[in-house]
Amino acid sequence: MIHWAWIIFGASFLTLFVNYSIRDGTYSVLLPEMIKDLQMTKAQGGMIKSAFSITYLLFTPLMGWLTDRIGGRKVISFFCIFLGGGTFFMGMANSFRSAALFYSLIGIGAAAVWVPIATLIQNWFGARKRGLVLGILSVSSGIGFGLMGLILPMIVLKYHWRVVWFILGIFGFSLFFVNGLLLRDQPEKMCLLPCGGSGKSNQTVKGMNPAIQTVNYFDILRKRRFWIIGISYLAISYGVYAIIDFIITYGTIELQIPYRIASLLITVISFSGVFGGILLMGLSDYIGRRKSLVIIQTLIAMTVLLVILARNHIFSLVLGIGCFGFLFGAIWPMYAACVRDYYSKEVAGTVFGLLTIFYGVGTMLSPAITGYLADLTGTFRWSFGLGAFTCSVAALLIGFLERPENLEGLNTLSPVRK
Numbered sequence: 001m002i003h004w005a006w007i008i009f010g011a012s013f014l015t016l017f018v019n020y021s022i023r024d025g026t027y028s029v030l031l032p033e034m035i036k037d038l039q040m041t042k043a044q045g046g047m048i049k050s051a052f053s054i055t056y057l058l059f060t061p062l063m064g065w066l067t068d069r070i071g072g073r074k075v076i077s078f079f080c081i082f083l084g085g086g087t088f089f090m091g092m093a094n095s096f097r098s099a100a101l102f103y104s105l106i107g108i109g110a111a112a113v114w115v116p117i118a119t120l121i122q123n124w125f126g127a128r129k130r131g132l133v134l135g136i137l138s139v140s141s142g143i144g145f146g147l148m149g150l151i152l153p154m155i156v157l158k159y160h161w162r163v164v165w166f167i168l169g170i171f172g173f174s175l176f177f178v179n180g181l182l183l184r185d186q187p188e189k190m191c192l193l194p195c196g197g198s199g200k201s202n203q204t205v206k207g208m209n210p211a212i213q214t215v216n217y218f219d220i221l222r223k224r225r226f227w228i229i230g231i232s233y234l235a236i237s238y239g240v241y242a243i244i245d246f247i248i249t250y251g252t253i254e255l256q257i258p259y260r261i262a263s264l265l266i267t268v269i270s271f272s273g274v275f276g277g278i279l280l281m282g283l284s285d286y287i288g289r290r291k292s293l294v295i296i297q298t299l300i301a302m303t304v305l306l307v308i309l310a311r312n313h314i315f316s317l318v319l320g321i322g323c324f325g326f327l328f329g330a331i332w333p334m335y336a337a338c339v340r341d342y343y344s345k346e347v348a349g350t351v352f353g354l355l356t357i358f359y360g361v362g363t364m365l366s367p368a369i370t371g372y373l374a375d376l377t378g379t380f381r382w383s384f385g386l387g388a389f390t391c392s393v394a395a396l397l398i399g400f401l402e403r404p405e406n407l408e409g410l411n412t413l414s415p416v417r418k
Helices: 004-037 042-070 072-090 096-111 114-123 127-158 161-182 217-221 224-244 247-254 264-287 289-310 314-328 331-342 345-377 381-398
Strands: 212-215 413-416
Touching (some): 004 042, 004 072, 004 114, 042 114, 072 114, 127 331, 217 345, 224 314, 224 345, 264 314, 289 381
């Protein structure tokens, strides 16, 4: 009999696939066409993504808190309405302002996807499987990226970029029904143990009400580990999105590569990230998240420099982008698993939501500054170089993080029984 954890995994995989196809893959592929049709500057194109990041930043802590209080099933299902609705309205955008407004609605919906799913999925799998499962789950975003780079240019050339937003909006809205039907918050509520877990500590005794846990935010914020992880999260999100958001625009406008070919750069990032996410997350279960993040983020900085030096030498450009994607595929699930390494499951959603504020700041600043520097200097190379630098900073900061086994338990909970 199939463990319900794998049903949860399937619904989560589909949700992440649609979410990342909309928020990253579609934006990157359609941005060059939207800049031309809506007569925007590169800075304005970047600010559309910044509008998304602002609402994502503001709502993610709320989503983490709501996940701990009412469960991921309700949070994820309800806010997929915003994800689908904002996407559908993007097809109606007729100016920079309207595009920024509609993309900010997508940000609200997207805020209720990754943090709640990463929290929920780790409740359903044992400690020795978390890294691998999150790595496999990250494949969904890689496939979403890749397919958008392959399929969307054909739709754009045959129809229009607006049609893409309409189609994906319908898919996004359908997630409301999928998650409402299939997701469950805790295996204990179904009298199950986590898949791959063991021990009586995971079992729930029937007839007993579990303790309600209240979070002591001061205990979370006063620990240096929170700030090390958070600032590193900000730095790496800034660096990688400087590349992802503008690599197609860089290829088509600056390198004069045909749009259909330049769009394949996202596909290279995505499909190489599929393998990287699985392999590197599996490896991190054995060598540790801290060491893995230092190595990966250092290598990402080096691959960005390779992309800059490649210019329009196609082989070197594809090689650099492929290496970047392989490493990038493990970044977000690595941080999610890192949170569970350092914090208990009762507060993981809240902590991850708070940490995602840093991610939101990075993704908010990155497109606006990257586009502005490109307008100012006439090239994306300085913008990408700044991204490589922030990736190096992220690696350096994680190097100061203590090993989880050397830390005392985080006293963030005050049990209260009904």
